[in-house]
Amino acid sequence: MSATDNLNLPIIDLSELDNENTRADFYRKLRAHARNHGFFYLVGHGIDPNEREEMLNAAKKFFALSQDVKDAISMDNSPHFRGYTKTGNERTRNKTDFREQLDIGVELTGEALPEDDPHFYKNLLGPNQWPKEVPELKERALAYHAKARAVTLRLLRALLTALGVPEDSLDSLITGTPIDILKLVHYPANRDPSDADHEQGCGPHKDSGLLTLLWQDDVGGLQVLTENGWIDAAPVKGAYVINVGETLELATNGYLTADVHQVVMKPGVRQERYSIPFFLRPTIEVDAIPLLKLPKELQEQARGPTSDPLNPLFRDPGRNVFKGRLRSHLNTTKKFYPKNYKAVVETGNVAW
Secondary structure (H helix, E strand, C coil), X not given: CCCCCCCCCCEEEHHHHHCCCCHHHHHHHHHHHHHHCXXXXXXXXXXXXXXXXXXXXXXXXXXXXXXXXXXXXXXXXXXXXXXXXXXXXXXXXXXXXXXXXXXXXXXXXXXXXXXXXXXXXXXXCCCCCCCCCCCHHHXXXXXXXXXXXXXXXXXXXXXXXXXXXCCCCCHHHHXXXXXXXXXXXXXXCECCCCCHHHCEEEEEECCCCCEEEEEECCCCCEEEEECCEEEECCCCCCCEEEEECHHHHHHCCCCCCCCCEEEECCCCECCCEEEEEEEECCCCCCCECCCCCCCHHHHCCCCCCCCCCCCHHHECHHHHHHHHXXXXXXXXXXXXXXXXXXXXXXXXXXXX
């Protein structure tokens, strides 16, 4: 397959990194596609399709449960923003998303910090919630989480090499306690031809982390915003969709950019949709995002946002992730973080 197979986005084969005869060309293509598109397909990733299918089957089994059973592990039970979010309970850009999902992180223990603790953003760390009705889900999800992280880390280090900096240049961001999230997502079919309110499967947004590794089924609906408008990121069998996050945009001073994307469930489409995104994020201990010392010719092509490391976006990525959670999951915020809930409702932003 190639970027010319009637696709709007190019394809990268990670297995070319293992062959000394293809490695140099792999780095060239990776740098070009990451810069020019911000989104691309990844094949040769090494994730067994059978394991991914088992993960998907467990997810489908969970989403097929009755609403009250799914609500038993609602995110509204978790100050750590782990667990199930029912359709209509998440917002993007202050508009409701029409999807349900299960958020899964590294399995951790610990007491939740109170809202007035200056480090309460560390409540991102904590235990997951698991449905007893689907006992296989825990083992499969945690194993899949680990494999997705390994592939994404390998790709990140390859990308740094392709940018002409040491592959360990961002190890300070990935060493420590991970706050990466695996999501199992179900988009109900938008069966009503006149129901535009349910068209927003997931509203326009950028991902805040380093890289996202997304598997999607063959229904379609993922779109990327370009200079020429929205384009479809059509499903490609056996491929993952990779996109650059805002953390990499900052670290490269905009040489790489995080693109706005969305999921559209067009009215009248009678197929439900499933996806499994994995979000690689800086670890919870990170205080600041480093500015990479790219080769001069790449620095000259950087598009901002700013080379000033005092830019507040460079600081405290864990806090920034937590702010996003507070804004997106208002029911959970209202229960555990009432001061911030009040601020979000009144001003659209958090209280700190």
